[in-house]
Every structure is written in C-alpha cells, then in structure tokens.
Amino acid sequence: MIPAPKILVRVTAALLVLGVTAFVAACASSSGDAPARDTPRLSASAAWDVIYDVLQSPRCLNCHPAGDTPLVGDESLPHPQNVRRGPNGSGVFGMRCDTCHQDRNLSDAHLPPGAPNWHLPHPALPLIFEGRDKSALCEQLRDPARNGRKSPAQLAEHMLHDPLVLWGWDPGPGRAAVPIPREVFDAAVEDWVAGDCGCPDDDG
Numbered sequence: 001m002i003p004a005p006k007i008l009v010r011v012t013a014a015l016l017v018l019g020v021t022a023f024v025a026a027c028a029s030s031s032g033d034a035p036a037r038d039t040p041r042l043s044a045s046a047a048w049d050v051i052y053d054v055l056q057s058p059r060c061l062n063c064h065p066a067g068d069t070p071l072v073g074d075e076s077l078p079h080p081q082n083v084r085r086g087p088n089g090s091g092v093f094g095m096r097c098d099t100c101h102q103d104r105n106l107s108d109a110h111l112p113p114g115a116p117n118w119h120l121p122h123p124a125l126p127l128i129f130e131g132r133d134k135s136a137l138c139e140q141l142r143d144p145a146r147n148g149r150k151s152p153a154q155l156a157e158h159m160l161h162d163p164l165v166l167w168g169w170d171p172g173p174g175r176a177a178v179p180i181p182r183e184v185f186d187a188a189v190e191d192w193v194a195g196d197c198g199c200p201d202d203d204g
C-alpha cells in the first residue's frame with residue numbers, strides 16, 4: 001500500500017506534466033504551426049520527391065492525362081468507349097462522366113469508381129501530370145498561370161481535402177490505393193509549402 005503523502009506527490013507531479021503538455025500544445029497551435037505528427041520534417045526537395053511519386057501513381061495520373069482521354073487501371077490504358085474530356089472536362093454530349101460515375105465507388109471491380117463531381121480538368125487548364133518529369137511538374141504546379149491561379153496554401157488545401165484526391169486512397173474494389181500512405185503525403189505537402197514550394201532546378 002502506498003502511504004497518503006506519496007500519492008499526493010504523484011498526483012501533483014502528474015498534474016504538472018499534464019499542465020505543461022497542455023501549455024506546449026496551445027503554444028504550437030496558436031503560433032500557426034501544424035499539429036503534432038509522427039513523420040519527420042522534410043526539406044522542400046525531399047517533400048517534392050514524395051509528392052511527385054503520388055502524382056505519378058495511376059490513381060492520380062489517370063485523371064491528369066496528356067491527351068483528352070482519361071486513363072484506366074494500373075497500366076493507365078486509354079478509357080474504353082471513346083470517353084473524352086469534352087468542352088469543360090465533364091465529357092462529351094451523351095458520354096458525360098456522371099452518366100456512369102457516381103459520387104461513390106460501386107461494389108464490384110470494373111464497375112465505374114466514383115467520388116463527388118467526377119471529371120477531368122478543363123481543356124483550357126488541363127493540369128497534365130502524364131509524361132512530366134520531376135522538375136517540369138514541380139514548376140507547373142507552383143505556377144499560378146498553370147495551376148488554376150492557386151496560392152501555395154490553396155494548392156495544399158486541394159491536395160489535403162479535395163474528394164477526387166482523397167479517392168486515391170479509397171479507390172474501390174479491384175484497384176490499388178496510392179502506394180504512399182496518406183499521412184506521409186499530407187506531411188510532404190505541408191513541408192513543401194513550408195519550404196516555399198522548392199523545385200529541383202532552384203539551386204542552380
């Protein structure tokens with residue numbers, strides 16, 4: 001049995017630790033820092049390496065093709081049935097994306113996957129990832145003229161929260177999720193923006 005004064009000491013010590021933890025947490029959040037996380041901070045270039053691998057994974061690449069046809073599957077083959085980007089990214093008359101794609105995945109492999117507002121980027125701003133090397137894609141993504149007039153914060157917001165991006169980690173039956181864990185990607189996005197969206201050619 002532990003004598004009463006010892007219990008008191010322990011309780012006081014525990015309260016102190018709790019108090020200090022709460023204080024530190026409050027400081028971190030009020031200074032605008034990102035919340036605590038398990039992954040180490042990365043330099044902008046190491047963070048971009050992670051982001052690039054995600055952007056080039058089939059789940060993302062398939063909607064960011066070089067041509068006007070979306071791509072399908074892990075081999076990124078042209079979408080069957082002559083599906084095209086169309087005048088605003090939502091397909092052509094009679095073959096609109098939402099004719100087949102719903103706002104959620106269907107329950108069998110090879111049925112259309114889905115997420116809210118399933119479509120390709122607009123033809124005036126096609127946001128092509130296919131065939132872009134590490135340097136070219138980085139420059140494109142941080143250039144407001146080519147990324148849809150997005151600030152770094154808005155770009156991060158899109159990559160952290162857009163339903164079409166999140167779908168990559170929940171792609172439905174028969175399709176592999178993006179091979180990089182989502183928390184690793186999210187942390188890399190934070191670090192890239194914190195590192196002023198540094199690109200491979202910046203140092204020389």
Ligand code: HEC
Nearest residue numbers: 054055059060063118119120121127147148158164165168
């Ligand atoms: C179903 C198609 C689709 C999928 C899948 C998709 N995207 Fe996109 N993405 C778009 C469209 C369309 C836009 C243009 C913005 C808009 O119209 O919503 C876009 C824009 C972007 C942008 C540019 C930011 C901006 O708002 O201009 C980034 C970065 C991006 N996507 C990353 C990803 C990543 C990462 C994945 C995979 C995890 C992914 N996308 C999967 C359709 C898709």
Ligand code: HEC
Nearest residue numbers: 059062070072073090091095096097100110111112119120
């Ligand atoms: C006639 C129906 C139909 C239309 C219209 C259609 N799709 Fe699909 N789509 C499908 C089916 C079915 C699949 C699943 C193919 C499979 O997994 O074998 C699919 C798969 C996809 C995939 C592959 C996802 C992945 O990563 O493997 C993308 C991307 C896609 N569609 C984009 C679009 C876009 C963008 C539009 C509009 C421009 C569109 N689709 C219009 C039926 C359609």
